[in-house]
Amino acid sequence: MKKKRCVKDSLLKNILIKEENRIYNILLSMENGDEPFTLENVKNRIKGTVEEKINPDFYYHFDGYFKIKFGLGELSDGTKYHYELFKKQLKEYKPKLFLNEINTKFIDDFVYYLKTEKNVGNSGIGTRLKCFSAVLNKFVVDELISYNPCKNVTRPKENKRDTFLNQADLKKIVTADLKMGNLTKGLEITRKLFLFSCYTGLRYSDVMNLKKENIVDNQKIKITMLKTKEEVTVYLNDYSLKILKTANLASKKDKDFVFERRENVSVNRDLKLIGMRAKIKKHLTFHVARHTFGSILAINKTPINLIKEFMGHKDIRVTQIYMNSDEETSKKVMNTVIF
Known part of the structure; x- marks a missing residue:
């Protein structure tokens, strides 16, 4: 049973952290100002009897x-x-x-x-x-x-965060030739991270923070999202499982990260090149992957409450942002409508 935090303990901790930081700043200021470190000087500065510069x-x-x-x-x-x-x-x-x-x-x-x-x-x-x-x-x-x-x-x-990829776009990224000399390895890592986000809806921070212990029975992911602190469960599909197989999980410990490290700045720079190589005109950022996940679920008539749950949204109005479509999907819908 998880021990309940005492409000007084939390308040005391906050006060102590603030006081520790105040004293640390005073000592650092004295050191930078070449002020003598005598007991009297330190006491006076902490008590506030000497004007602090x-x-x-x-x-x-x-x-x-x-x-x-x-x-x-x-x-x-x-x-x-x-x-x-x-x-x-x-x-x-x-x-x-x-x-x-x-x-x-x-x-x-x-x-x-x-x-x-x-x-x-x-x-x-x-x-x-x-x-x-x-x-x-x-x-x-x-x-x-x-x-x-x-x-x-x-x-x-x-x-505007309304860009997402359709199934044809995803296929282009999967099959794109990313052989570009010394850039190849980084591009391959970024493609793997991006596609995994497309298939699971996880943000960049959560993909990078994903550990072996978050993979449950090779069937689902249980993870606390870094941004919202909400715990989400995402069920793995054939596409995401295929990527996980390349991560060599059997050789990893529970606390090990699933994927190789790649900085966010490098990832978004890579995505521009990947978009060019895949001949996709849309502006690719890592957030597009998450938007793709939500939008493709919506196109496939997934109930909005389930999309909200999978994406870890607190407010269903946020989920509705992902309930859009591209021109191709709109045409198909209108062509099937009987008036």
């Missing part, structure tokens, strides 16, 4: 914010990944960044860098700006800065 380093405060948010369990592994990627790319653009350098122009320039140098699409840029704005909002609350310049930056319109 604000460290101007953005990344120093970002790490403190991130440590608290993740320590309190407010960030899922998927969200954690987005914050880490945001920091990584921001540091690549500006290795040393001070708080007083962050203004609307700086953010606009960073967005331009993401578009031109990193080939980040509108959805990715929107995610980076969302992370940036959340951090700066906290800095305003903590009185590190006076305002959040992200509020003056218009987020690009995200690509």
Whole structure:
């Protein structure tokens, strides 16, 4: 029987994490400021009897914010990944960044860098700006800065998530020739991950987090989704089982990952090449695989409540987004209607 968490224990843990982080920041600030580490100085700084100087380093405060948010369990592994990627790319653009350098122009320039140098699409840029704005909002609350310049930056319109593949498209991807020299292995891994998502509806984060222990009797997958923390059961079909056979599960331990590692950025870059090789004009991203799963189930007249269950949606209105069709399907429907 699972032990019930005590509310007081949770509150105490949160208070201790915050206090630990505050003391850590004080000590780090003293070290960076070459302040003598005497017992009296440390006691005075912790008690607040000495005015604390604000460290101007953005990344120093970002790490403190991130440590608290993740320590309190407010960030899922998927969200954690987005914050880490945001920091990584921001540091690549500006290795040393001070708080007083962050203004609307700086953010606009960073967005331009993401578009031109990193080939980040509108959805990715929107995610980076969302992370940036959340951090700066906290800095305003903590009185590190006076305002959040992200509020003056218009987020690009995200690509509509209504693209999905039909059976003919999937066959093209399965049979596409991906022999491209040293790119071949990465493309093959990405194709395998993408098709597995098409056949199971799992997000990229859940496919990459899938472990042998999540495969039950070679018949179904039971996994807690990283994004929603909801447990879902997905039944395996001939297509997904065929891919699992290539994963050599017999040689793996229960805690081992099923698939080879491949970064999300690399996967979406690979998918552009795979789309070209398969002669598919649709814009491929990993989310298209999940949309394909839901849409093909809908086309095959799967009850919407089952699609909702398989995809782990909390609200059926989210599932209805996947209940669309392409031009070919629409034509077939109209040709079979008797008026």
